[in-house]
Amino acid sequence: MIEENLKALIDKVISDPELDDEEHIALLDPYLNGLVSIAKKDHLSESPNKSNRRKLMNRELDDLLKAIN
């Protein structure tokens, strides 16, 4: 359900970049929290790895990307 709403949101954003739909945009927050958690882990690890961090972030967004397409 959330993914469906997000898909609709993305399509709306494509046609109206100024869209300010706070209620629906807030649906992204759990994904953002996941991304922040990855950034934290990387910063705090003994050997931070930017490239790995970006891969993990993309993976975190995988479901979302599949859903919106």
Next chain:
Amino acid sequence: MKLTKLKLSNFRQFYGEQELEFSIDPHKHITLIHGENTVGKSAILNAVMWCLFGKVLHNYNQPHDLVNREAANSRAAERICKVTVEFEHEETLYSATRTYNSRTKNDDAKVFQIVDGDFRPIRHAKSLINLIVPEDMADYFFFEGEGLIRMGENEIGRDSAEAIRTILGFRYVNTVIEDLDYLRTKVRAELRKKQREQTGQASLIQEIETYEKAIDKTKATKAKLEKSIKESSAELKELNSRIGQSGHEDAEKAQKELSRLETQERGVKQDIIDVRKQRQLLISKYGWVIFGSTLFNKTLDFIEQGNYRGRIPPPHVAQIIRELLEDEKCICGSDLKPGTALYDKVESQLHTAVTAQMHNRVIRATAVAAEAKGRFSEFLDEVKNLERQYLKLQTREAELIANKDIQEKIIKNIAQSNIQQLVTKKESAERKLNKAKDELRHELQDRASDSNNLERLRAELRKNTVQQGVAMKLARQEALYALLIKRCTDRLTSFEKEALEFLETTNNEALKKISRQELKFVLNDDFTFKYLDGADEEIGRSTGETLLSKLIFVSSLIQFAKERVNVKDEFVIHGTIAPFLIDAPFGVLDEEYKKEVAKYIPQCTEQLILLLSTSHWTTIDDHIKERIGREYVLINHQTIEKGERTEDVITIPPKNGEVYKLSKYEASIRMSSIQEIRR
């Protein structure tokens, strides 16, 4: 988190094994450590910092020289120092240990959980420590008073912004933004490739690429100019400080006055910006009134003209006509039988009769027009008021500039070669600074609308992209990244706003308790802050007041961190309750302020560790003695003979207390040691 014990082994001045316990008694939560200069107060502060975070304060002398020199010189095998910090957090005991070998440069840190005396190693030590006290926040919990004084006035805005962002953990979110931007760029490149394959997009793509290049160029220019501004500002600050301490009485006096005028000028400039902002806000607040005023006035005049009064709306009301027709009785008493001429005549009035809805609409329209007329005169009053303020501020700014010129001429006319050299250098630095500022302003002005235009064109291109296949997938992906970045930025702004409000309130509450004069703390949206007196004029501050304001600011940050301890939002970091460990916090404060701060700071924290020299402590003892749970003196062991030297002693408590020696002569090893005091 509360610190329970500190063990030092060959760390800096402390030879061999030394240890002290911190008070964790909630009623006597102060641990007081007395020490004269160079005996090791800063070493204790840095030992805690180094053990927990692997770093020392940026102004710590010879930061890589951690191993005690006596130990390093006497036995090669002992080129190792070790610090252990034991602490409790949420009813669990931990022990953090860090060792450093100055020969191999090996730095090794371990953290253990202590369960029934058993030390169980923790695998992710760094993560655990950061979970309890985030490393970035540590600078605000463990600090040196003198470092605060050195923090320049012009750095306050940047530092307070940095502090707020640190306490909220913005750096993780900023990393996310940076990474999303990188991912977005990659996707955009792929998308652009697909879009090029589609017909009719070439000119749009070209336009977008022109903007992208211009924005990249601006970024590089901006970074270069900002660096130049920072360097010139630092040079100017240094030159002003040298003139202020040149030893020439007139130069020092004029420089002091100049600094005071510059502080006031900054305040006035900020006020001018605020008034301009308020003027812009008036347009959004009264826009509908301003642009509709002529129409509203005409409408109102039209409705209120004598000839029309009572006639608009028309006097006959539909409801009454319907009732007459139903009752088949006219107002004049005649019968109204359907089919008669009279009935038809009365019924025909229904077409022009006013309904309740129409009546209400006209009344509402009249009310709106009347309100708009009133609001327009409100708008005019506010505009006039702002104009008056603006003129007053401009006059004040001109006065300050003229007064600054006078002081600058005084300095310039001093016929002393070293002053002349400083003035020449200062003029050159000022020219460089102003040139860089102008260039930056122009660059930003020229490019102000570029980002918006670029986003608009990118959106247009996305919209034009064939609504199927890979291109569309990529377009969606790019839109998603853009949306995630926007959401991150919006949320950070909202958190910042919340923090600003909290800090402003807390600082003002503290000022009410501590300051001798009526002072108001105002934090601007750009994080710079100012102090206003009772007449809302910005005040110039003495060094003591500057230190006081910074101590209050740091205390309010600690309270902010405490307030946020139970925040569950994963987007920003949670707050923390940590000990407040301060070396020489009272520095240049006068006696009255020392007492007030001594009363105030213990209220801001659950554990306070104070490192004080005798001169800073004597007058405040009365205000903290009831809360002292543990007390130590640092003793300086010297290998030289005492000879004619005066004995360094401390009397605890200051009145009729016991006398403790602070230095020992003819020792076999030069070192510092820790001795506990019991009152």
